Amino acid sequence: MSLFDWFAARRKDQFVGKVSQETDDSDGLWVKCSECSQVVYRKDLISNLNVCGNCNHHNRINSDERINIISDKDSFNELDKDLSPIDPLGFKDRRSYSDRIRESQAGTGLKDGVITGLCTINNLPLALAVMDFRFMGGSMGSVVGEKITRIIERATLEGYPLLIVCASGGARMQEGMLSLMQMAKISGALEKHRSRNLLYMPLLTHPTTGGVTASFAMLGDLILAEPKALIGFAGRRVIEQTLREKLPDNFQTAEYLLEHGFVDIIVNRKNLKSTLTKILNIHGVKKLANKNII
Numbered sequence: 162m163s164l165f166d167w168f169a170a171r172r173k174d175q176f177v178g179k180v181s182q183e184t185d186d187s188d189g190l191w192v193k194c195s196e197c198s199q200v201v202y203r204k205d206l207i208s209n210l211n212v213c214g215n216c217n218h219h220n221r222i223n224s225d226e227r228i229n230i231i232s233d234k235d236s237f238n239e240l241d242k243d244l245s246p247i248d249p250l251g252f253k254d255r256r257s258y259s260d261r262i263r264e265s266q267a268g269t270g271l272k273d274g275v276i277t278g279l280c281t282i283n284n285l286p287l288a289l290a291v292m293d294f295r296f297m298g299g300s301m302g303s304v305v306g307e308k309i310t311r312i313i314e315r316a317t318l319e320g321y322p323l324l325i326v327c328a329s330g331g332a333r334m335q336e337g338m339l340s341l342m343q344m345a346k347i348s349g350a351l352e353k354h355r356s357r358n359l360l361y362m363p364l365l366t367h368p369t370t371g372g373v374t375a376s377f378a379m380l381g382d383l384i385l386a387e388p389k390a391l392i393g394f395a396g397r398r399v400i401e402q403t404l405r406e407k408l409p410d411n412f413q414t415a416e417y418l419l420e421h422g423f424v425d426i427i428v429n430r431k432n433l434k435s436t437l438t439k440i441l442n443i444h445g446v447k448k449l450a451n452k453n454i455i
Contacts, residue, residue, distance in 0.1 A: 223293055224291040233280065258335040273304040274298075274305050275309060277289065277311065277312040287324055288321045290308070290326065302343070307343075310346050321359070322359060323361045327363055361381050366386075386418065
């Protein structure tokens with residue numbers, strides 16, 4: 162490599178970041194789409210809600226960004242924000258579970274892998290839970306299960322529709338059976354919400370897998386998904402080895418599930434708020450007289 166080539170490569174590294182399933186957090190002015198390899202100006206990508214303008218690839222976004230997209234400005238009122246996980250089993254693999262919790266909390270600024278609260282969307286009330294994959298892969302432990310259960314119960318009490326944005330690798334193995342119990346607890350709360358003829362919608366984002374898919378992600382009245390989101394229970398390799406046959410290339414994508422009736426609608430991120438508003442209007446959700454939701 163010549164001195165000129167080395168200098169050019171160094172300069173490119175300074176100004177170009179990478180996009181995998183989420184945008185890179187470096188200071189690069191440009192990012193490269195992992196789907197189409199198009200180099201995109203970072204500010205343009207952010208202004209387009211982290212969706213590639215060339216191929217429509219939906220990069221992963223965090224819970225705060227998702228809440229800003231869905232809810233009216235300054236309308237979101239977070240609930241149960243001080244709930245924090247503990248290590249009931251004293252679990253340790255290569256590192257202790259307590260250390261992993263502290264590291265995730267420091268790295269994300271979150272107490273655990275979900276944010277819950279009440280908000281309005283075009284002045285229509287909505288109970289909202291947003292999972293965040295940055296926190297231990299969005300895994301569902303006791304605190305995640307408790308917070309989701311509480312927001313469902315609050316929605317039932319207030320008579321509000323409910324949206325849960327799913328992004329998870331499944332149950333949190335470090336909490337063992339306590340994590341698996343959350344599946345039944347959340348499902349029971351959703352049944353009470355349903356018994357009041359209230360609307361529940363899960364939004365399946367990349368990825369939605371494991372115990373989350375096996376419980377509340379598939380219990381919606383309307384199941385929404387983002388384009389090309391990975392949605393499934395077991396991994397592709399496990400299924401292929403069990404069935405001893407090759408699966409389709411698009412297996413476990415939102416598009417495959419839509420074709421086979423497991424998803425009702427695939428929604429582009431830029432159309433999410435307007436689509437949710439239409440659904441709420443169709444289901445007779447009334448606007449609030451007071452725009453502040455408590």
